[in-house]
Amino acid sequence: SLTLKHGAHRLGKRTDPMMERWRNYGLGQFIHWGLYAIPGGHWNGAYYGGAAEWIRAWKGMPNEQYDNLYKEFDPAEFDPKAWAEQAKDMGAKYMIITTKHHDGFCLWPSEFTDYDVTNTPYGNDIIGPLVEAYDAVGIDVYLYFSVMDWNHPGYRSKLETINDKEAYEEFKEFTRNQLLELLERYPTTKGLWFDGTWDAAWKEQADFADNLATEMREMIPGLIIGSRFRPDDYGNRHFDSNGDLMGDYEQGWERKLPETYEETKGNDWDCVMTVPENQWGYHSDWRGHVKTSYELIEMLVKSVSLDGNFVMNFGPNGQGEIRQEETQLAKEIGEWMDKNNEAIYGCGYLDWEKQDWGYYTKDRQTGKIYMIVFNRPLNGALKIKTPDKVSLDKVYSLKDSSQSFVPEEIHKNEFFIHYPFSEHIDSPIVIVIEPSSNEIDQNNSYQKA
Numbered sequence: 001s002l003t004l005k006h007g008a009h010r011l012g013k014r015t016d017p018m019m020e021r022w023r024n025y026g027l028g029q030f031i032h033w034g035l036y037a038i039p040g041g042h043w044n045g046a047y048y049g050g051a052a053e054w055i056r057a058w059k060g061m062p063n064e065q066y067d068n069l070y071k072e073f074d075p076a077e078f079d080p081k082a083w084a085e086q087a088k089d090m091g092a093k094y095m096i097i098t099t100k101h102h103d104g105f106c107l108w109p110s111e112f113t114d115y116d117v118t119n120t121p122y123g124n125d126i127i128g129p130l131v132e133a134y135d136a137v138g139i140d141v142y143l144y145f146s147v148m149d150w151n152h153p154g155y156r157s158k159l160e161t162i163n164d165k166e167a168y169e170e171f172k173e174f175t176r177n178q179l180l181e182l183l184e185r186y187p188t189t190k191g192l193w194f195d196g197t198w199d200a201a202w203k204e205q206a207d208f209a210d211n212l213a214t215e216m217r218e219m220i221p222g223l224i225i226g227s228r229f230r231p232d233d234y235g236n237r238h239f240d241s242n243g244d245l246m247g248d249y250e251q252g253w254e255r256k257l258p259e260t261y262e263e264t265k266g267n268d269w270d271c272v273m274t275v276p277e278n279q280w281g282y283h284s285d286w287r288g289h290v291k292t293s294y295e296l297i298e299m300l301v302k303s304v305s306l307d308g309n310f311v312m313n314f315g316p317n318g319q320g321e322i323r324q325e326e327t328q329l330a331k332e333i334g335e336w337m338d339k340n341n342e343a344i345y346g347c348g349y350l351d352w353e354k355q356d357w358g359y360y361t362k363d364r365q366t367g368k369i370y371m372i373v374f375n376r377p378l379n380g381a382l383k384i385k386t387p388d389k390v391s392l393d394k395v396y397s398l399k400d401s402s403q404s405f406v407p408e409e410i411h412k413n414e415f416f417i418h419y420p421f422s423e424h425i426d427s428p429i430v431i432v433i434e435p436s437s438n439e440i441d442q443n444n445s446y447q448k449a
């Protein structure tokens with residue numbers, strides 16, 4: 001393998017308490033909010049078909065017109081406590097908020113630029129009240145930060161001339177100043193979610209990024225930074241030139257999910273997911289497929305079943321309101337989570353053979369196994385294949401533990417659980433398989449007897 005100065009500094013998962021807390025979240029909320037919410041995917045009567053937060057890059061939106069939107073930013077309906085309550089009711093355990101997206105507009109009063117909330121009619125800090133409101137309801141806050149900054153004169157996508165390099169040095173200092181400023185202003189933040197790090201200019205900054213990551217981790221011990229921040233010595237991101245994961249978890253799952261545990265390479269990871277096919281910021285006219293709560297719950301369950309977290313995106317409008325479609329989804333997901341979150345929180349991958357009816361999760365502390373059923377077989381017979389010598393003498397419905405099941409052995413280590421799908425069921429059901437005491441070894445995995 002290559003000797004790297006700025007490759008992965010750790011092999012395998014982080015095992016400290018902050019990371020343990022992170023991997024047991026299950027469900028998160030992404031919030032994309034900024035000036036792009038004002039046009040909301042339209043400008044001069046024209047519809048923008050791209051991602052609403054990228055409207056500045058659209059030929060239908062002249063840059064100087066976009067760059068004057070801050071003069072209209074005055075979200076009268078912004079209510080951070082209401083946002084936090086809604087996220088709490090949905091069952092989110094962490095929230096990621098855009099402090100600065102690619103347009104460079106800062107939702108906090110930054111000492112290092114005038115392109116921030118203080119120079120808008122609204123005038124006040126947005127990030128601080130959000131951190132406070134979410135902390136107050138016990139939801140951990142993570143700060144999204146785009147390195148790419150279309151507003152800063154020193155930003156370059158590639159470094160070709162001496163001028164480029166000099167300008168970019170100023171940009172790097174500005175970036176470091178803003179990041180340290182954010183951690184100083186919001187010391188309860190648990191981590192950073194970086195974006196906008198794919199440009200060639202940034203991919204040459206292995207040394208700078210590595211040192212900055214070290215500095216940030218010193219400021220907030222235990223800080224969680226994913227794989228999207230640093231390039232390695234050869235400009236590789238997410239995985240270094242030896243194929244080892246950089247950062248504390250894999251951040252490559254954007255609007256997509258792994259199919260198998262092997263694809264996760266045994267790393268911690270989260271999936272960030274839009275409700276429409278590709279809208280993060282507010283777009284007033286969602287077109288194409290809008291995901292249902294059933295689909296989003298299945299993605300959540302699938303993520304947890306493969307040792308990941310699932311982060312659902314919200315895009316508040318220009319007035320600071322959460323749109324009705326997202327409110328309805330949060331309500332429906334919350335209703336399912338109220339009854340079934342035992343199969344999500346603190347749960348992860350179970351190394352039993354995947355079955356067609358749905359997903360297994362395993363509680364990392366108790367060793368309890370959850371069968372989360374999405375596709376019930378027409379005959380109601382749920383097949384399970386177990387490792388050797390697993391006792392199935394405690395199998396019951398999560399909804400009603402008095403409803404127990406006696407699995408029918410159909411083959412060595414192969415069983416049917418006959419579920420009476422008599423009543424109408426329109427949301428995933430959960431069956432619990434409680435291990436008998438002698439099966440759980442010290443790390444809560446089923447041992448071959």
Ligand SMILES: COc1ccc([C@H]2[C@H](O)[C@H](O)[C@H](C)N2C)cc1
Pocket residue numbers: 032051053054195196254272280
């Ligand atoms: C070039 O393709 C991109 C680049 C950046 C993104 C940004 C989105 O604006 C959103 O912030 C998402 C999390 N991020 C990857 C999406 C697609």
